[in-house]
Amino acid sequence: MSFSEQIQEIEAEIKKTAHNKSTEKHIGRLKAKISRLRREEIDRQLASGKGGAEGFAVKRSGDAVVSLIGLPSVGKSTILNRLTNAESKVGAYEFTTLDAIPGILEHRGAKIQVIDLPGIISGASKGKGRGKEVLSVARNADMELIVLDIFDGPMHLDLILEELWQVGIRINKIRPDITLKKTSRGGIAISTIHALTHMDFATMKYIMGEYKVVNANVTVRCDPTIDEFIDFLEGNRHYAKGIFIINKIDLAGNRLDYYLKKFPTDHEYLKISAEHSENLDDLKDDILDTLNLIRLYLRPQRGEADFEEPLIVPHGSTVGAVCKILHQEFVDGFRFARVWGTSSKHAGQMVGMSHILSDEDILTIVKRR
Ligand SMILES: Nc1nc2c(ncn2[C@@H]2O[C@H](COP(=O)(O)OP(=O)(O)OP(=O)(O)O)[C@@H](O)[C@H]2O)c(=O)[nH]1
Ligand SMILES: [Mg+2]
Structure with missing residues (x-):
C-alpha cells in the first residue's frame, strides 16, 4: 500500500469511529500513526533528494520576520509594496509573484522584515506549485499575515490553515507545556497540575507507545487535546502568531456587511483595502502589537542612553536574553546590570x-574587567 493510501485508510477509520470515552485511546493511536507516517514520508523525500528543490533564499533581517500567506491574486504583493520600501510586481492574473520578496516595514522604532510569497494552493504542503518552498519560508517567520479576499476568503481560510498545519505551523497556539524525561525502567509516570479533560492517562500511555516511549517521567502543566499531545511528542512544531486580513473591501461597496458575515467567527479579521491604502495604519499597529516587542535603550557604563536606535526584543525578555542577542562576551563576562524604567x-x-x-527600559550591562 502506498503512503497516501495508508493515511487515507487511517483517516477513513477515524471518521467512521464514534468519538467517545471508550474510543479515545484508539483514536489517539490512529492520529499518532498518521503523524508518524507523514514524518517518515518527508524524511524519505529529503533523503532521496525529491521535494528538496531549491528553496527561496531570504536572509533574515530586522527585529522580527513576518510572511504573507494566501491564495494567488488576493493582494499580497500590493500589501508588501504599501507596507515596505520593496517593489514586488502586482498583476491582475494569478501567480504574478514567483519568488520570495523581502521588504522592511519601519514602524514605532522597530524594523520588521515582511516577506511576499507566491500564492499557495490546495496541496501546497505536498509540493504543489512550489508550495513546499513557500511554506518553509513561512515556517521560519515569527508571524504569518494570512491574506484573504473579501469574496473568496471564507472558502480559502480552511485551506490555508490546513496547509500550514500540515507542515507543522500552529497559528496563535501556545506550545503545550509538557516535559518528558526518559528513564531506564519503571514504566511511565505522569504528573499533572490541572485535571486533564481531553484524555486519560491510559490514552496518553497508549499514544506514547506509538512513539516507543515505555519508561519516562512526564509532567503536564496544561490540558492538551490528543492533537496537542501528539504535537508535543513529534516535536519540530513551529508556533507562530497570525493576523487574518480581509483585503479588497473596496470592491464590496454597500454589500460589505453581507460578505463579512460569511467569515467564520472563530478569528478576528482586519479589514483593509491595500489598493486604496485603507486601514493600513491599523495593520501596521496590529503587526507590532501582535509581535509584542519592547524597546530598550542601551546606556554604556559611562555615557548617555541611545534613544535614537532602541534595541527591539520580544516582550518578557530577560537581561540574560538581551546579553545573548548583543554578544556572547556580555554573557561570558556578565557581572550585573543596571535598569532605569518601569521594570526597576x-x-x-x-x-x-x-x-x-x-x-522603554534603559539598560546598562556591567562586565567583568
Ligand atoms: N480593488 C482592489 N484590488 C486590489 C486590492 N489589492 C490588490 N488588488 C488587485 O488585485 C490584483 C492582484 O494583486 P497582487 O498584489 O498582485 O496579488 P498577489 O496576492 O500578490 O498575487 P500572486 O502574486 O499572483 O499570488 C491586482 O490587480 C491588484 O491591483 C484592493 O485592496 N482592492
Ligand atoms: Mg504577488
Missing part, C-alpha cells in the same frame, strides 16, 4: 541575568 524598583537598580525587562 528604583532608578538604576542593580539586577541579574534573570531580571525581566519592560518597554
Whole structure:
C-alpha cells in the first residue's frame, strides 16, 4: 500500500469511529500513526533528494520576520509594496509573484522584515506549485499575515490553515507545556497540575507507545487535546502568531456587511483595502502589537542612553536574553546590570541575568574587567 493510501485508510477509520470515552485511546493511536507516517514520508523525500528543490533564499533581517500567506491574486504583493520600501510586481492574473520578496516595514522604532510569497494552493504542503518552498519560508517567520479576499476568503481560510498545519505551523497556539524525561525502567509516570479533560492517562500511555516511549517521567502543566499531545511528542512544531486580513473591501461597496458575515467567527479579521491604502495604519499597529516587542535603550557604563536606535526584543525578555542577542562576551563576562524604567524598583537598580525587562527600559550591562 502506498503512503497516501495508508493515511487515507487511517483517516477513513477515524471518521467512521464514534468519538467517545471508550474510543479515545484508539483514536489517539490512529492520529499518532498518521503523524508518524507523514514524518517518515518527508524524511524519505529529503533523503532521496525529491521535494528538496531549491528553496527561496531570504536572509533574515530586522527585529522580527513576518510572511504573507494566501491564495494567488488576493493582494499580497500590493500589501508588501504599501507596507515596505520593496517593489514586488502586482498583476491582475494569478501567480504574478514567483519568488520570495523581502521588504522592511519601519514602524514605532522597530524594523520588521515582511516577506511576499507566491500564492499557495490546495496541496501546497505536498509540493504543489512550489508550495513546499513557500511554506518553509513561512515556517521560519515569527508571524504569518494570512491574506484573504473579501469574496473568496471564507472558502480559502480552511485551506490555508490546513496547509500550514500540515507542515507543522500552529497559528496563535501556545506550545503545550509538557516535559518528558526518559528513564531506564519503571514504566511511565505522569504528573499533572490541572485535571486533564481531553484524555486519560491510559490514552496518553497508549499514544506514547506509538512513539516507543515505555519508561519516562512526564509532567503536564496544561490540558492538551490528543492533537496537542501528539504535537508535543513529534516535536519540530513551529508556533507562530497570525493576523487574518480581509483585503479588497473596496470592491464590496454597500454589500460589505453581507460578505463579512460569511467569515467564520472563530478569528478576528482586519479589514483593509491595500489598493486604496485603507486601514493600513491599523495593520501596521496590529503587526507590532501582535509581535509584542519592547524597546530598550542601551546606556554604556559611562555615557548617555541611545534613544535614537532602541534595541527591539520580544516582550518578557530577560537581561540574560538581551546579553545573548548583543554578544556572547556580555554573557561570558556578565557581572550585573543596571535598569532605569518601569521594570526597576528604583532608578538604576542593580539586577541579574534573570531580571525581566519592560518597554522603554534603559539598560546598562556591567562586565567583568
Ligand atoms: N480593488 C482592489 N484590488 C486590489 C486590492 N489589492 C490588490 N488588488 C488587485 O488585485 C490584483 C492582484 O494583486 P497582487 O498584489 O498582485 O496579488 P498577489 O496576492 O500578490 O498575487 P500572486 O502574486 O499572483 O499570488 C491586482 O490587480 C491588484 O491591483 C484592493 O485592496 N482592492
Ligand atoms: Mg504577488
